Amino acid sequence: MPIMMPASDQMVLNRRDAxxxxxxxxxxxxxxxxxxxxxxxxESDALTAYRQPPMVVVLPETTEQVSRILKYxxxxxxxxxxxxxxxxxxxxxxxxxxxVLLGLGKFKRIREIDLDNRVVVTEPGVTNLAISQAxxxxxxxxxxxxxxxxxxxxxxxxxxxxxxxxxxxxxxxTNNVLGCELVLMSGEILRIGGKAPEQAGYDLMGIIxxxxxxxxxxxxxxxxxxxxxxxxxxxxxxxxxVEAAGECVARIxxxxxxxxxMEMMDKPAIHxxxxxxxxxxxxxVEALLIIELDGxxxxxxxxxxxxxxxALGCGSTTCRISGSEAERDLFWAGRKAAFPAVGRISPDYLxxxxxxxxxxxxxxxxxxxxxxxKYGLGVANVFHAGDGNLHPxxxxxxxxxxxxxxxxxxxxxxxxxxxxxxxxxxxEHGVGIEKxxxxxxxxxxxxxxxxxxxxxxxxxxxxxxxGKVFPTLHRCAELGRVHxxxxxxxxxxxxxx
Amino acid sequence: MHIRDAADVEAAVxxxxxxxxxxxxxxxxxxxxxxxxxxxxAVLDVSALNAVTCYEPxxxxxxxxxxxxxxxxxxxxxxxxxxxxxxxxxxxxxLGARSGRGTVGGMIGAGLAGPRRIKAGGxxxxxxxxxxxxxxxxxFKAGGRVVKNVTGYDLCKLLAGSWGxxxxxxxxxxKVMPKAETGRTLVLRGxxxxxxxxxxxxxxxxxxxVSGAAHAPHPALRAAARGALARLASxxxxxxLLRLEGIVASVAHRATALAADLASFGMAELIxxxxxxxxxxxxxxxxPFAADGxxxxxxxxRIVCPPASGGAFGQALARETGGEVIYDWGGGLLWAAxxxxxxxxAVLLRQRLAAIxxxxxxxxxxxxxxRTVDVFHQQEKGVAALAERVRLSFDPKSIxxxxxxxxxxxx
Numbered sequence: 001m002p003i004m005m006p007a008s009d010q011m012v013l014n015r016r017d018a019x020x021x022x023x024x025x026x027x028x029x030x031x032x033x034x035x036x037x038x039x040x041x042x043e044s045d046a047l048t049a050y051r052q053p054p055m056v057v058v059l060p061e062t063t064e065q066v067s068r069i070l071k072y073x074x075x076x077x078x079x080x081x082x083x084x085x086x087x088x089x090x091x092x093x094x095x096x097x098x099x100v101l102l103g104l105g106k107f108k109r110i111r112e113i114d115l116d117n118r119v120v121v122t123e124p125g126v127t128n129l130a131i132s133q134a135x136x137x138x139x140x141x142x143x144x145x146x147x148x149x150x151x152x153x154x155x156x157x158x159x160x161x162x163x164x165x166x167x168x169x170x171x172x173x174t175n176n177v178l179g180c181e182l183v184l185m186s187g188e189i190l191r192i193g194g195k196a197p198e199q200a201g202y203d204l205m206g207i208i209x210x211x212x213x214x215x216x217x218x219x220x221x222x223x224x225x226x227x228x229x230x231x232x233x234x235x236x237x238x239x240x241x242v243e244a245a246g247e248c249v250a251r252i253x254x255x256x257x258x259x260x261x262m263e264m265m266d267k268p269a270i271h272x273x274x275x276x277x278x279x280x281x282x283x284x285v286e287a288l289l290i291i292e293l294d295g296x297x298x299x300x301x302x303x304x305x306x307x308x309x310x311a312l313g314c315g316s317t318t319c320r321i322s323g324s325e326a327e328r329d330l331f332w333a334g335r336k337a338a339f340p341a342v343g344r345i346s347p348d349y350l351x352x353x354x355x356x357x358x359x360x361x362x363x364x365x366x367x368x369x370x371x372x373x374k375y376g377l378g379v380a381n382v383f384h385a386g387d388g389n390l391h392p393x394x395x396x397x398x399x400x401x402x403x404x405x406x407x408x409x410x411x412x413x414x415x416x417x418x419x420x421x422x423x424x425x426x427x428e429h430g431v432g433i434e435k436x437x438x439x440x441x442x443x444x445x446x447x448x449x450x451x452x453x454x455x456x457x458x459x460x461x462x463x464x465x466x467g468k469v470f471p472t473l474h475r476c477a478e479l480g481r482v483h484x485x486x487x488x489x490x491x492x493x494x495x496x497x
Numbered sequence: 498m499h500i501r502d503a504a505d506v507e508a509a510v511x512x513x514x515x516x517x518x519x520x521x522x523x524x525x526x527x528x529x530x531x532x533x534x535x536x537x538x539a540v541l542d543v544s545a546l547n548a549v550t551c552y553e554p555x556x557x558x559x560x561x562x563x564x565x566x567x568x569x570x571x572x573x574x575x576x577x578x579x580x581x582x583x584x585x586x587x588x589x590x591x592l593g594a595r596s597g598r599g600t601v602g603g604m605i606g607a608g609l610a611g612p613r614r615i616k617a618g619g620x621x622x623x624x625x626x627x628x629x630x631x632x633x634x635x636x637f638k639a640g641g642r643v644v645k646n647v648t649g650y651d652l653c654k655l656l657a658g659s660w661g662x663x664x665x666x667x668x669x670x671x672k673v674m675p676k677a678e679t680g681r682t683l684v685l686r687g688x689x690x691x692x693x694x695x696x697x698x699x700x701x702x703x704x705x706x707v708s709g710a711a712h713a714p715h716p717a718l719r720a721a722a723r724g725a726l727a728r729l730a731s732x733x734x735x736x737x738l739l740r741l742e743g744i745v746a747s748v749a750h751r752a753t754a755l756a757a758d759l760a761s762f763g764m765a766e767l768i769x770x771x772x773x774x775x776x777x778x779x780x781x782x783x784x785p786f787a788a789d790g791x792x793x794x795x796x797x798x799r800i801v802c803p804p805a806s807g808g809a810f811g812q813a814l815a816r817e818t819g820g821e822v823i824y825d826w827g828g829g830l831l832w833a834a835x836x837x838x839x840x841x842x843a844v845l846l847r848q849r850l851a852a853i854x855x856x857x858x859x860x861x862x863x864x865x866x867x868r869t870v871d872v873f874h875q876q877e878k879g880v881a882a883l884a885e886r887v888r889l890s891f892d893p894k895s896i897x898x899x900x901x902x903x904x905x906x907x908x
Contacts, residue, residue, distance in 0.1 A: 202658070230704045296705070450637045
């Protein structure tokens, strides 16, 4: 289904050659890419269903270059789409026809490892996993661990406020970032926060994190690192009903136990994963929990016993406890490979991302099952059970006419269901373009206007990543209050996607 | 106007906008003396919005109206063995307030966390959602009721610690966490500030999951007139405190292992359960600097800096001013009671702080001092300009708590 994007500015497109020349004056050598063939890798992020070649790609290497690029675009009314590693699953880095694509891939240097203050200062193009690897020798790691951590950049993690298995206990990106160097659309370079545990004034770092590249371009990040737990062990627990697995999750939390990770797979996901990695998952269960406890050995041993007892009390029919690192890795292997595993059983799938209150898990899964029947499409569920973050994988075949549209409609219904159950549209993938038009289902126009006013405080001309997150473009001047007169909105010419 | 619900708050703010009359937002007024004197002549009291809307212990969330008494809410979640993991401080002793810890809205608006901040995060990390009325007179919602949420901008982060200058919160949803089964404190005695900082850094970098690290030099400790810190002071020497929490077997194991790791700093004493908890309440509430204590007439600064720099900074500050310093969060948070002076030593303090990267808030001072000294840290020009644009995006006419954050905005 074509998605509406902001109308292209023909005046800007007509000046493309001059813009390329001007950008080459800022970033010499091979840092400006403008041939159609070379721009191909940039025409989508990991949400590959949507593609759009950019006007030009620029790959700066220094903050000063980023500043000059943004100032140039600001002065000339040119839109800019920032991009990290391009692993976003919601289209946050989808180019625009008339925009400069600003890639931060050359910012690959870890600038400082400060173990005394337990922080790492790094450039945004460094991958999430590389930070942990850089401090592993000293027994530290960076806690947020999105599934794409081998490839995704820390700058992109900040844009998306990425999560992962460890977030239940150790928080998301926003809980683990202390400061950044930020370049505003005007080209102004600011330092927000730093190595101190709190920043002065309003929590600007908190609002930049998860802002999906709409507020500024991050060129340096200060993250906190944690000491690695002494040990980690996992339980693999199977249940004959999904409801029992959900009850088990609630009882563990209710008992005051916060596992390092608590993940669930339903039957289709279990079978796909088992066929792919041969983790010896039980195939006769409807739901499988992987529960990981981490900390001092003596504590983990005790908590394993408590969790095992809770699982048995909830009617688990199989419960295995990892006895070695190799076995723990095997338990996780299937979960971590669940997405590619499902890719083997279906020509295409859509990965959804909504969050619900934990207690609503059985109702949500029942609703997803019903919707699958309604649309005639299969679905496999893989999710972060500990924090209610669902990832239904909707199975379809893009070669069959209409199936992709059906899959998208199915996905939208799931996300609306999440909101109705007291949850939210996205737990970790971001809104991007994928969920942009669903935002009014969660937020009123007044709510969205307040968010857009904030956008104007950072980017008064609306040039940074327009068309993402918000279903309606606004001029900053009109955001005083929305007047609806005789059923007619003000500024009817503005795009309302 | 009697405020009964969010609609009343909206009406009150709209009326204030129409009259262009700035308003001061209060709950229990427990933190009213923090910040600059406000350029307001009307008060919006939200203390009647005091209901607990929803408490789901198994979901680890509670939704309450902003005027709900914090003491009541803490009692409620304590009944389910839960707590706010960021340990909101009780400012009553420090500020000389008569009783009570204020409202939940005030707790979020001030964003003041306790000793577990360095492990569990601050108020901003535990605020999942809010309903509020902006300076446009519009009710809006931010966030939601689940922990994992990246839907739209995280406006909650801005509301936490905004001192009521962005919006009037009417209802908030907070994350609660299970209380630890037990807690113990290791006490090292007689370390100077820099050595104590090294010991705290080593402890916080250990695998033993330290949930609090504080240091009270003996002169500061001696100022405690009552409580667990006073009992420590009576035995001479300053004290460096390291807290371990969790299940019983784990805490015992970690205490032994940590004491062994820190043996080069001296023999650690062990303080158990209730007395340990009392110690950390005293650290949280900075009881040695209590308003009715020996240093009650001295201005008190809350200083935040990179943790490893704290010891040297605090030691120099105390020496140069003749003041007393207590370190929380392993040196990342310093409380400094400094002898009265024209500027409460603001120029010296902030010059020294600029060198290490940190900020300071004059949390206690008489009104005269607060009229001449920047209570909140002045930010670099570009950041300050951005922060002002952010403020205006919520409150374009500066109706809400006008002048509380900056002296300049009074004029």
